[in-house]
Amino acid sequence: MKLRRSLLWAPPILVLLGGCDMVVLNPSGYVAAQQADVLVTATLLMLLIIIPVMGLTGFFAWRYAASRKSKYDPDWHHSTSLELIIWAAPLLIIICLGGLTWVSTHMLDPFRPLENIGERRPVPADVRPLEVQVVALDWKWLFIYPEYGIATVNDAAAPVDRPINFKLTSQSVMNAFYVPALAGMIYAMPGMQSQLHAVMNLPGEYDGISANYSGAGFSNMHFTFRGLEARDFVEWIGEARATGRTLDRQEYLALAEPSEKVPASRYASVSTGLFGRIVNRCVEEGRMCIDEMAWLDSQGGTGLAGTINLMPAPAKPTAPFGMTPFHVAELCAPLPSEEPRADSLALLSPLAPAPSGQSGETF
Template sequence: MGTVRRCLCIGLSALLLSGCNLIVFNPKGQVAIDERNLIILATGLMLLVVIPVIVMMFLFAYRYRATNKSADYKPRWASSHKIEAVVWGVPLVIIIILGIVTWVTTHALDPYRPLDSDVPPVNVQVVATDWKWLFIYPDLGIATVNELALPVHTPVSFTITSDAAMTSFFIPALGGQIYAMAGMQTRLHLIANETGEFRGIAANYNGQGFSDMHFSTLSTTRADFDAWVSKVKAAPQKLDRTAYDALAKPTIGHRIEYYSTVDQGLFMAIVDKYEGMNKGKAAENREAKAQPTDTGTGAMTTEDTMAKER
């Protein structure tokens, strides 16, 4: 009995202490704030039913206990329209409210939906590999490994893929979670409301190095972001196809790296590696490659070529 009591005390203490830094309820971005509010609202609405039921369970058990001889005993009691109205009406109202809220927020918090802002977004291409994160800034011509920087109060548009097993891209402090899959591109839009350093993780198990597949997210002022970009551009490493092939090899606990230049089209080349997984894409590419080139003197069609060969 003493052991059970100690275990319960330890478990309760751990639960209470974990709430001190429960990042989901301490968001640093507008998307995360909206998601937190939705969680609180939905939970509160459901507790309107759950709490009274739990209270009545203990109340009825106490009132109608075997030793309480004063409790009314009505074996022929049939039904009550008032009770029926409450039992069915309250859950119905809650379901209607939850349905409306879910409909509105599902569209408002769609990860593919660009955020409303007067500030132009920062575009970031994300590649998940074994077991590290590659961030390419196509408009800036730089790339980093396991470190993501973004200016505060500025929307960030992520285009995400994987060059390994499927995983999930997640920055809990900023909200949103979306899968990274080989041969596919998913989208996510986030914004930071505060400066700071936030933890990003792989939220889907993807192998041996899963627990070490995390990265730092730096939310900075615009001036500090520009200084960070200058630091990355001064790095000696360049990310060409050969350097990427070496980077993509499985590693665990990979260090932060900076690349001052990136091969244009590297991200799409990574996506297109798996075009065989998308039969429509593969057929489209083969058709595009088969199209003749017009040199100005007339284009030769595939049928003309075959007739000439015959």
């Protein structure tokens, strides 16, 4: 009776599951498609053991049931043939899974540039990857397109069949960037830059989500990723440039304030070097960048000059018995750049005079 009642639930469950979008197993990007193949292959390999074990469990329960009065042999304790089957089969499966994992982990390394944009379709020699700088904010996503000088919020796009090089970081806490139809999940962490190489092969609109809990607005931290034909992508860029808005450092600091259910928006231009400052935690005026500080430390520190450039940070919480939070101010004001500022960093040494035409003022 209980079995019959359980079977009555099967049709409704199948109907509900029929409405699910199996995007993970049916993606639209070549990287995600390879990951789906790995997932299916690994599952089938494991089923080679799981199904026989489940079948033999039922067979033994039936074959040696007390009601069947099977032959009882209390002295039996070993069978070489049986032991060989029991140990060899799982061992072969583990070897196959290990080989599959090793190869796929290296071939699908998110830091590895793409060699193909599809099955037997190598990346054309004259095609340059589209760079997209991604910043996880509370609770929204910022996308910067340095090649076109625009930025968007909760709205991203890329031409189909063009490799994409995502560079990812976070403003406050660790987050995870995930477009199931495009590629696997990759973490974004404050003060660090991660990468993800991918390609979208089919036009359409796809869901992007945050896959790592990051606070109260996490459940609404969604965005739209658009796969566009080349002409449509140019129009999309033009629409962003038509807004006339500029994403400078002050605008970014206002955008970075926690907010939920933020509608998609676009910026026509972006302040030079903004993403580099976000990664190096120095968007605020007068704050020293991490890469500058690291260079100074490698040279032996700033000595007395560093102790007088500590600026209070009253916006940060203070420990009950601790000192007031602070950050290190810049010793001078080098020109911002996306690349490491080796020439400018040399000017930060307390013993080096400022060159003519540049400010050597301390803050």
